[in-house]
Amino acid sequence: xxxxxxxxxxxxxxxxxxxxxxxxxxxxxxxxxxxxxxxxxxxxxxxxxxxxxxxxxxxxxxxxxxxxxxxxxxxxxxxxxxxxxxxxxxxxxxxxxxxxxxxxxxxxxxxxxxxxxxxxxxxxxxxxxxxxxxxxxxxxxxxxxxxxxxxxxxxxxxxxxxxxxxxxxxxxxxxxxxxxxxxxxxxxxxxxxxxxxxxxxxxxxxxxxxxxxxxxxxxxxxxxxxxxxxxxxxxxxxxxxxxxxxxxxxxxxxxxxx
Numbered sequence: 001x002x003x004x005x006x007x008x009x010x011x012x013x014x015x016x017x018x019x020x021x022x023x024x025x026x027x028x029x030x031x032x033x034x035x036x037x038x039x040x041x042x043x044x045x046x047x048x049x050x051x052x053x054x055x056x057x058x059x060x061x062x063x064x065x066x067x068x069x070x071x072x073x074x075x076x077x078x079x080x081x082x083x084x085x086x087x088x089x090x091x092x093x094x095x096x097x098x099x100x101x102x103x104x105x106x107x108x109x110x111x112x113x114x115x116x117x118x119x120x121x122x123x124x125x126x127x128x129x130x131x132x133x134x135x136x137x138x139x140x141x142x143x144x145x146x147x148x149x150x151x152x153x154x155x156x157x158x159x160x161x162x163x164x165x166x167x168x169x170x171x172x173x174x175x176x177x178x179x180x181x182x183x184x185x186x187x188x189x190x191x192x193x194x195x196x197x198x199x200x201x202x203x204x205x206x207x208x209x210x211x212x213x214x215x216x217x218x219x220x221x222x223x224x225x226x227x228x229x230x231x232x233x234x235x236x237x238x239x240x241x242x243x244x245x246x247x248x249x250x251x252x253x254x255x256x257x258x
Contacts, residue, residue, distance in 0.1 A: 044093055
């Protein structure tokens with residue numbers, strides 16, 4: 001019996017382009033989800049897109065069509081981005097897990113099941129490779145699975161959403177909910193509130209693109225700014241004022257983008 005890799009890392013050539021990665025990922029068997037998913041659904045978009053958006057996994061429609069965010073959640077995402085003025089912004093869209101995990105059928109539709117730690121770990125090298133080959137100005141993490149895969153298991157989206165975080169390669173990152181959570185709201189009033197909150201988070205992304213990291217850093221507490229400074233490996237005096245912390249954090253993000 002041929003032993004299967006426990007992560008996709010061994011499948012990834014160091015100099016492969018995004019197109020080459022997509023071709024290789026089509027045959028990935030690093031976890032058992034390839035047995036239930038119809039196909040690998042790799043990321044799509046330009047390497048130089050301003051936004052990289054990361055979701056949890058492809059859904060039923062994405063699994064059938066082979067493209068990310070083409071189902072109901074993708075339409076909800078499109079609507080929200082359009083609402084905050086980001087509809088025409090160049091994007092690269094992908095997921096933390098590239099195969100669809102589902103547990104049951106309801107009529108013709110298969111119901112998604114949250115990927116587990118082993119599945120996320122197995123697939124993470126694909127996402128890391130995508131982030132290493134793109135050069136966005138902002139990383140948007142849609143839902144807990146994406147946020148925790150990229151920023152660490154300690155991240156709670158309910159607390160972190162809409163706020164500035166340090167992503168891979170010192171990339172400014174904004175966590176928020178997955179757009180599917182808006183669709184799961186039980187009443188019209190709940191759905192309206194969920195949409196407004198989701199749009200507020202994406203409005204922070206728009207602010208980050210328009211005005212830079214300082215605009216969001218200024219809304220953070222001193223303690224949170226110190227956390228950002230530590231993650232950016234900045235040497236900040238213990239008595240630094242908030243304005244100085246904001247300037248230092250913003251400059252570190254700017255240095256990364258230069």
